[in-house]
Amino acid sequence: MTSVLRPRSDIRPARRVAVAERHGLRGTLTDEAHELSAEGRPVIDLGLGDPAAHGIPAPPTVLATLHERVDDARSYSDAAGHLTARTAVAEHFRTRLGLPEVAPSDVRLGNGVSELALLTLQALLDPGDEVLVPDPGYPMWSAYTSLCDGTAVPYPCPASHGWRPDLDALSRLAGPRTRALIVINPVNPTGTIWPAETLDGLAAVARTHGLVLFSDEIYDGIRFIPGPHVPLATRAPDLLCLTFGGLSKFSRLPGLRAGWMVACHPPGVGRAYLDAVTSLAALRLSPNAAGQYAVPAALSAPALRDAAALTEPGGALHQARSAAHTAMAHQPGLQCTPQDGTFYAFPRLDLPPGTTATHFARRLLREKSVLAMPGKQFSNDDAVSTHLRLTTLAPPAQIASAIERIGALLTEMWTEHTNRGRAKQMK
């Protein structure tokens, strides 16, 4: 008898992936929204943070450069990225961000912040090492820490602190296994901008406990309050501080996967670690070359002016934010202060007892065709379970309509709750 080899149906994924999946980024709601759209049911998307998908145009000079360089972009680049692109990033940091020492050799390019975050954590963490991550915060950092067999330790940035970190609590969470402190500023999902004194407090914790600072500043160009962006690295010149940024948000080019990591440090500090990052980066040969050709153009004065205009009165991001907050002000069940930066609003919902924003977001998609992200996707804290993250990128009329639908669903849920209470009393 000949035996027949059958493929195994029970192939077990690595445990570390299951841990990372708990911090899932897009979630099942996004897939469901795509299915609904494919079935011909239009969904208002206040879920993903992709300015290009919402039709916000890219700077014309950048698009012209991309068209010109498409043939050159067929080759690999250096693993750290093309010198011209790294030079443009270094100059941006020196002349506009108050870090006069940054040289092209301090800059590494990658396929978005997402790839550089993974490379830099992989090069740092041994199993069981701990990383302090902001809560609420963008879940990629916790997911990657788990993927590197590390432990993400959330530090509280509660609404009661204006979504800023509780520095005493943070200090108590740092221990002998803690290696790094992650900062996201401006903050996804709350839209808060942490001021210089908060950054000083974070730097002090890193100094006391010998931590590497990772500062995700991908939203640095999107601010609605006066004053310049303050990079964390300017407040911690005596420490190793890695600053992450790129073209996905203010340049409206997320599909190009062009990001950078700039390592600021006193001479010699962190050399072995940064060499390890270089070795890991070399394994993947090169970041996307087309994206790199866009970097000098995106950091040119006309492109930056174009980006800044988006957040000024009349600009697309300013209008979307105003539409969201005007509409929310008319909905008594939604409480939200206008965001300082980013294109996210993070309202608290006045929900009937026993329900959460996760439950609400599911109903919102299925019954009202609006995609929004539940707060718990960004947090371990139950206090955040009544918050919803709304992306303020869609045209103002769509945002206003989505928020009206949110208000209508809240009213319906309260009516259902009252009716249930009455029915119970009648029994």
Ligand code: PLP
């Ligand atoms: N960091 C934060 C805080 C984000 O919100 C995002 C995307 O939404 C990223 C990083 C990903 O950036 P990139 O497109 O450069 O990978």
